[in-house]
Amino acid sequence: MVRKEIENLLNVALKKLGINGKALVSFSSLPELCDYQSNSIFSLAKQNGKNPIELANQILNNLDHSLYFNFEVAKPAFINIKLTQEGYNHFAQILFEDSRCGVAKISNQKVLLDYGGANVAKALHVGHLRSPIIGEALKRLYSFLGEQVISDVHLGDWGLQMGLTELQLYQDGKLDYYFTGDGEEPVLTLEMLNTAYPKASARKNEDENFKKMADEWTLKIQNKEQPYFKIYQKIREVSVKEIKKHYSELGAEFDLWLGESDADEYIDKALDIIDKKGLSYISDGAVVVDVAEEGENIPIPKKSPDEIQRYKNPMPPAILKKYNGGVLYATTDIATILMRNTEIKGLNRIEYIVDARQKNHFIQVFRVCKKAGISPKDQVLLHIGYGTMNGSDGKPFKTRSGDTIKLEDIIQMLIDKASEKLKSNGVQFDRKLALQIGVAAMKFGDLSNNVGKDYVFDLDKFLSFEGKTGPYLQYTVCRINSILNKTTDKGGKIDIECEEEQQIIKNILKLNSSYEIAYKEKSLNSLCLATYDLAASFSTFYNNHKILTEKDSNKRNSYISLLKLVKKALTQALSTLAIDVPEKM
Numbered sequence: 001m002v003r004k005e006i007e008n009l010l011n012v013a014l015k016k017l018g019i020n021g022k023a024l025v026s027f028s029s030l031p032e033l034c035d036y037q038s039n040s041i042f043s044l045a046k047q048n049g050k051n052p053i054e055l056a057n058q059i060l061n062n063l064d065h066s067l068y069f070n071f072e073v074a075k076p077a078f079i080n081i082k083l084t085q086e087g088y089n090h091f092a093q094i095l096f097e098d099s100r101c102g103v104a105k106i107s108n109q110k111v112l113l114d115y116g117g118a119n120v121a122k123a124l125h126v127g128h129l130r131s132p133i134i135g136e137a138l139k140r141l142y143s144f145l146g147e148q149v150i151s152d153v154h155l156g157d158w159g160l161q162m163g164l165t166e167l168q169l170y171q172d173g174k175l176d177y178y179f180t181g182d183g184e185e186p187v188l189t190l191e192m193l194n195t196a197y198p199k200a201s202a203r204k205n206e207d208e209n210f211k212k213m214a215d216e217w218t219l220k221i222q223n224k225e226q227p228y229f230k231i232y233q234k235i236r237e238v239s240v241k242e243i244k245k246h247y248s249e250l251g252a253e254f255d256l257w258l259g260e261s262d263a264d265e266y267i268d269k270a271l272d273i274i275d276k277k278g279l280s281y282i283s284d285g286a287v288v289v290d291v292a293e294e295g296e297n298i299p300i301p302k303k304s305p306d307e308i309q310r311y312k313n314p315m316p317p318a319i320l321k322k323y324n325g326g327v328l329y330a331t332t333d334i335a336t337i338l339m340r341n342t343e344i345k346g347l348n349r350i351e352y353i354v355d356a357r358q359k360n361h362f363i364q365v366f367r368v369c370k371k372a373g374i375s376p377k378d379q380v381l382l383h384i385g386y387g388t389m390n391g392s393d394g395k396p397f398k399t400r401s402g403d404t405i406k407l408e409d410i411i412q413m414l415i416d417k418a419s420e421k422l423k424s425n426g427v428q429f430d431r432k433l434a435l436q437i438g439v440a441a442m443k444f445g446d447l448s449n450n451v452g453k454d455y456v457f458d459l460d461k462f463l464s465f466e467g468k469t470g471p472y473l474q475y476t477v478c479r480i481n482s483i484l485n486k487t488t489d490k491g492g493k494i495d496i497e498c499e500e501e502q503q504i505i506k507n508i509l510k511l512n513s514s515y516e517i518a519y520k521e522k523s524l525n526s527l528c529l530a531t532y533d534l535a536a537s538f539s540t541f542y543n544n545h546k547i548l549t550e551k552d553s554n555k556r557n558s559y560i561s562l563l564k565l566v567k568k569a570l571t572q573a574l575s576t577l578a579i580d581v582p583e584k585m
């Protein structure tokens, strides 16, 4: 908002001077010196055959008068800009009155976001944690900035785990009723699934026959043969109930609760399109599509003739059908893109928030869809790959015994640790508050990192009530709430007088531009940092000023309005990050 206004002033002057090109303005890199700066003059002068410092001075002489800014030229040809007292008051009032606190809408694209990705019949584990956290925040960011966003949880519900789980339950004598009709229909519980799948998954690696049979069972389910399909539906139901509970605790909401299985009717259609384009062929009984591009699959010279051929930068063909006719992960993803483009019109982008280690899978899927025209040319297909959540040893976060941690256990851990913290701070709390704080700690700890990077999951650090943490931000809002609750003053015209207040306004303006940065980077770290900076500048102000006991009623009411403004800006940012703020803590 302010940057645009300064740019306009500069550009009017440039036009008067007959200079081609436009000046850009950024936040100052030397805050002691100025608030904003333009670094464009040097190159504009060069392009127009002028002396840089002379041009900078000419621009200053040709500026329309402005109440809100002071301009200064600095060597070699910078223009430094400072907000005036009137400027601070003017912009503070605009921010205060605007329902979005001055954040502009910047896009109206239609986007489908694929995140969550929990697998039916398998317990959710730590590897699935980042997807709902990042996905939910990106969804809120995109819609806040004006886009039409549809979120789809895309459950993993059409793969080998189905056959494995069902076969194991059968062999454990739990499914006799469905095959013999004897006795009563069993109640399938989550515990049964949670034992069956890991057992079967371990067996498939050792027992070739078992694996083959599980493949057969998976195929029967995919072919909707009874009673296999009916049992599958029961398993899915139990599982999805549990998945919904966990996602709701994490504050992830989905418009569509679809899964791989929902794209089933599009599988043959997709395979047909691919076949008609002459893209697929049979290899070892399987249906495959070559997707490698130049610079990929470069043969590495063999050391001996009987060594198997290896490749540099390998990009294997996408396998769409197995030897036995079963379909795979890539197939359901391709069919899902066909389904989305058939049932939802005008999607500008489809974005996947999935573990970075699935990079090649998405390259294969996207290339097949583009080649086959299943995704229109101008549609963006994007994999936003997130890094691994590591333990303090720098390795993927595991339990002490080396097992992957179940999401359920993580949530319990968040609640326990947050409870400890609240207890030691002498705060009254219940499970809901502990969960709210624990989840905020984890989310902010996660989102403050660049999405693509691995990070260390250090819950003790994340849970601190001081520093760059979720609880600190929640606490800041609660503190403002408690001040506002103690007064009947309604607030009045904002008068920015001291440096601490100026800093708050500047930090709100910075926070506002961090939305666009986050949008462009598809990562929320800049938004997290700017939110923290605003909270920190509020704390500094708060520590140095008496608010409620201020005698001058104009001043007191100006403070109250400023507090309301900070609260609105913080709440808006936290809600974009999908971090809940409790009333009190």
Ligand code: ARG
Pocket (backbone or CB within 6 Å): 114, 116, 117, 118, 119, 154, 155, 156, 333, 352, 354
């Ligand atoms: N179920 C998958 C997994 O656990 C994640 C799904 C991601 N989304 C997708 N469209 N492939 O790895």
